[in-house]
């Protein structure tokens with residue numbers, strides 16, 4: 211079975227094949243660090259993490275690069291409006307560099323809390339200005355760009371494939387252009403590679419003047435090239451990145467290198483909240499702190515955000531988080547039942563009991579993820595396995611194999627709790643004391659100790675094979 215991914219450029223599922231055998235070069239558009247990442251951003255980054263994990267599970271080495279946009283992303287995503295970070299700095303009356311540093315730190319903390327693997331590189335846009343200027347010079351030299359005063363624009367009419375990713379055409383973009391389009395542009399869809407503005411706070415001196423800063427799109431073209439080379443296997447982002455951001459990246463990179471930029475483009479669908487767009491006005495732009503303040507763990511949020519298909523709609527409500535929490539608890543039960551069976555507790559007499567269910571679940575799980583990361587199908591395989599084990603029991607040999615399978619499932623999804631719980635000395639004493647009380651038939655003492663144990667978060671169960679314990683979820 212091969213791994214198929216939906217490529218937003220060709221608009222079809224294609225078998226994934228890396229350019230260099232065994233290695234995947236992947237670039238993920240990262241956060242603009244003007245605010246705390248919200249759960250919509252997190253959905254897109256978690257999708258990238260699951261993608262990386264699945265590629266690794268399939269034996270590929272993944273070189274993952276996720277940038278930090280710390281300058282140049284303007285409020286309208288194109289050439290107009292204030293820099294998002296400078297606008298935030300003004301609101302908070304702080305230095306823009308301090309704003310980007312602070313939110314970068316918080317972002318990294320969120321990624322760790324959510325169990326995301328660390329990319330090979332997290333390049334910052336502000337540290338790649340020379341690389342951006344090199345591409346800009348190249349585009350000027352090749353006639354794809356033009357300078358107007360201190361600004362440099364990309365001339366979209368020079369790049370016939372402009373619009374292929376997003377489905378826009380240069381003509382349509384012209385027709386739909388706003389009246390107040392900058393006169394200095396040759397075409398309303400031309401976009402800034404470099405801008406000059408003495409009021410801008412984060413700025414660089416170049417041959418275009420002393421007050422320059424890069425356009426958002428050139429940043430990603432330059433960072434991807436610096437860390438991954440001229441050609442990437444996979445480029446990801448949220449669906450809003452398709453236009454203008456990724457369309458412009460393709461135009462810049464391909465005009466400059468004269469090679470196809472990314473072999474597969476993958477985009478996560480926008481997360482909605484309460485049936486609509488998240489908005490400050492509605493007060494529902496939730497972040498990880500809000501989720502934790504309501505008593506949910508980052509692991510539960512991770513599960514809620516990855517359990518739907520990344521290209522399918524996902525409407526976040528506190529209700530769906532509650533549902534995710536109980537579904538995840540069921541998977542935790544599966545894990546602890548399998549672990550108990552490996553230890554020889556509560557096992558079916560025939561060591562192969564449950565083998566058939568496992569033999570069915572394993573390929574379903576793999577086929578699910580192989581089919582453009584169909585996480586819902588992969589999870590369904592795990593839930594079916596749980597039902598089968600609950601109904602028919604599990605033998606010790608099957609349990610060992612099931613545990614190996616669960617380890618692989620966790621390597622790809624990152625949501626299971628596989629570190630075995632161990633009991634501390636105090637707990638072991640209590641369990642022994644309770645066993646003694648039972649041997650004396652001192653039922654009140656036995657019950658009292660059981661309650662004490664329960665208060666410490668461990669549940670005891672008396673079975674014909676003896677007492678078994680499990681930690682409460």
Ligand code: AMP
Nearest residue numbers: 240241242250251254447448451480481
């Ligand atoms: P930004 O910080 O605005 O540059 O966005 C960081 C990433 O989050 C980008 O890949 C966006 O496409 C993505 N993103 C923004 N809003 C949402 C949302 N509501 N759902 C999913 N992804 C989003």
Ligand code: ZN
Nearest residue numbers: 239240430455
């Ligand atoms: Zn980007």
